Amino acid sequence: MENTLFTVNNVWMMICTALVFLMHLGFSLLEIGLTRQKNTINILFKNVFIISIGLVLYTLVGFNLMYPGSFIAGVVPDYFFGLFGLNMPENGLTIAYADGNYTYWTDFLFQAMFAATAATIVSGAVAERIKLGSFMIFTIIYVGLVYPIVGSWQWGGGWLSSLGNQVDEFGTVISEAGFYDFAGSTLVHSVGGWAALVAVWLLGARIGKFKKDGSPNAIPGHSMPFATAGVLILWLGWFGFNGGSVLSADPGKTSLVLVTTCLAAAAGGLSAFLVSLLKYKQYDLSMFLNGILGGLVGITAGADLMSVTDSIVIGFIAGGLIVLAVALVDKIQLDDPVGAIAVHLVCGVWGTLAVGIFGELAGWKQFGYQLIGVVSVGVFCLLFAYIIIKTLKSTVGIRVTSDEEQEGLDIHEHGMDAYPDFRLNQH
Known part of the structure; x- marks a missing residue:
C-alpha cells in the first residue's frame, strides 16, 4: 500500500511539473499577443532562453x-560558498525521501519549473525595447542567484519560515508561526x-507611448486571440502550479x-471587466484577461487555507486592483506593455x-508576519535588480537604438x- 501511495503521489507531482512547464507557452502567447508584430520573434526567443537557461542554472546552483x-546568520544559504550541481541523497528514490510523496528527481524538476517564472515576468514588462544580450545577462544573475536566495528564506527553511516560532529553554520549537506563502504570491510573482x-523605470517608455502632456497613448497588441489563448493556458497551468504545491x-x-484557484481566477476576471466597464465604458478584453x-x-x-467564499473575494479584489494599478502605472509614466507590474x-x-x-x-x-515578508523580499529584490540593471545600463547598455525600436527587433536582432x-517569393 505504501509503495502504491508513493507512486501515485510521485505521478501527480510529475503531472503538475508538466502543467507548470506548459505555463511558459502561455506566457509566450500572452506577451506576443499584447505587443506588436515586429517584435514577435524577439519575445519568443527570450521566453525559450529563459526556460532553457533557468533549468541549467537551477541544476548548477x-x-x-x-x-x-543550513544558513549563515539565518539569511545566507551556506551552499552559496560551495556546493554546485545536484547531489542526490542515498534515500532519494525511496519512500524515506520527502515523507514518501515524491523522489529527489521529481522534487528538483518541479522546483526548477518555478525558477524561470520570475524572469518571464520581467520579459513582458520590458518588451519591445530592451537589448537581448543585456536581458540574457540579467536573467542569468536574477534566476541563478536572487530567486533561489529569496526562496530559501521560506521554502528552504530560512529566517522567514521560522519568524514568530516559540522555542523552549532547550531550543526546541514548541509553537510554529510566521510568514506563509503556499505557492509563491511573494516568493515567485512579486520577486519578478x-x-x-x-x-x-530604468529602461524608459517605448517611443510614442506618452504624449507631451504625459497622457498615455494606447499601443495595441497584434493578436488578441494569441493573448486569450495564453491566459487560458496559464489558467490550466496554474492547476499544476498550486495543485503541485x-x-x-x-x-x-x-x-x-x-477549487480555490479556479474560483479566484474567475472572480478576478469578472471584477476586472466590471471595474473597467464602469471606469472606461468599454468591455475591455485585455483587462478581463489580466x-x-x-x-x-x-x-x-x-x-490551501481559503474557503470558497474567501477565494472569490480575494480574486474579486485582485481583479479590481488590476484596473487601478494599470491606470496608476500609466499615470506615473511607466510603460508596461503586458501589465506585468499590476498582475504579478x-x-x-x-x-x-x-x-x-x-x-x-x-x-x-x-x-x-505577511507584511514583514512582503517588505523584506521587496527591499532585497529592488536593491539587487537595481544593481544588476543599472550596471548593465552603465556598461553595455540596456536599450536598443530608436531606429531599431521603430523598425522592430525581429529584423535587427534576429x-x-x-x-x-x-x-x-513567388515567381
Whole structure:
C-alpha cells in the first residue's frame, strides 16, 4: 500500500511539473499577443532562453541555494560558498525521501519549473525595447542567484519560515508561526514584479507611448486571440502550479486548492471587466484577461487555507486592483506593455497580505508576519535588480537604438520576420 501511495503521489507531482512547464507557452502567447508584430520573434526567443537557461542554472546552483540545509546568520544559504550541481541523497528514490510523496528527481524538476517564472515576468514588462544580450545577462544573475536566495528564506527553511516560532529553554520549537506563502504570491510573482518595476523605470517608455502632456497613448497588441489563448493556458497551468504545491496527491488538499484557484481566477476576471466597464465604458478584453491572472496570483499565497467564499473575494479584489494599478502605472509614466507590474507585483502583494485577512491563519499577528515578508523580499529584490540593471545600463547598455525600436527587433536582432509575406517569393 505504501509503495502504491508513493507512486501515485510521485505521478501527480510529475503531472503538475508538466502543467507548470506548459505555463511558459502561455506566457509566450500572452506577451506576443499584447505587443506588436515586429517584435514577435524577439519575445519568443527570450521566453525559450529563459526556460532553457533557468533549468541549467537551477541544476548548477539554484536548487542547492534554495534548499541548503543550513544558513549563515539565518539569511545566507551556506551552499552559496560551495556546493554546485545536484547531489542526490542515498534515500532519494525511496519512500524515506520527502515523507514518501515524491523522489529527489521529481522534487528538483518541479522546483526548477518555478525558477524561470520570475524572469518571464520581467520579459513582458520590458518588451519591445530592451537589448537581448543585456536581458540574457540579467536573467542569468536574477534566476541563478536572487530567486533561489529569496526562496530559501521560506521554502528552504530560512529566517522567514521560522519568524514568530516559540522555542523552549532547550531550543526546541514548541509553537510554529510566521510568514506563509503556499505557492509563491511573494516568493515567485512579486520577486519578478519588483524586478519588472525597476527594469521599466530604468529602461524608459517605448517611443510614442506618452504624449507631451504625459497622457498615455494606447499601443495595441497584434493578436488578441494569441493573448486569450495564453491566459487560458496559464489558467490550466496554474492547476499544476498550486495543485503541485500541496506536495502530494492528498485528495482533500489538492481538490480544495484546485477549487480555490479556479474560483479566484474567475472572480478576478469578472471584477476586472466590471471595474473597467464602469471606469472606461468599454468591455475591455485585455483587462478581463489580466484580471484572471490577477486572481490567480492573488490566491497563490493561501490557496490551501481559503474557503470558497474567501477565494472569490480575494480574486474579486485582485481583479479590481488590476484596473487601478494599470491606470496608476500609466499615470506615473511607466510603460508596461503586458501589465506585468499590476498582475504579478500588485496582486502578489495583495495575495500575500490576504493570508492575514482571510482563511485559517487570519489575524493581526499573521498580517504582521505577511507584511514583514512582503517588505523584506521587496527591499532585497529592488536593491539587487537595481544593481544588476543599472550596471548593465552603465556598461553595455540596456536599450536598443530608436531606429531599431521603430523598425522592430525581429529584423535587427534576429534577421527574420515572424510572419513573412511568402507572396514576395513567388515567381
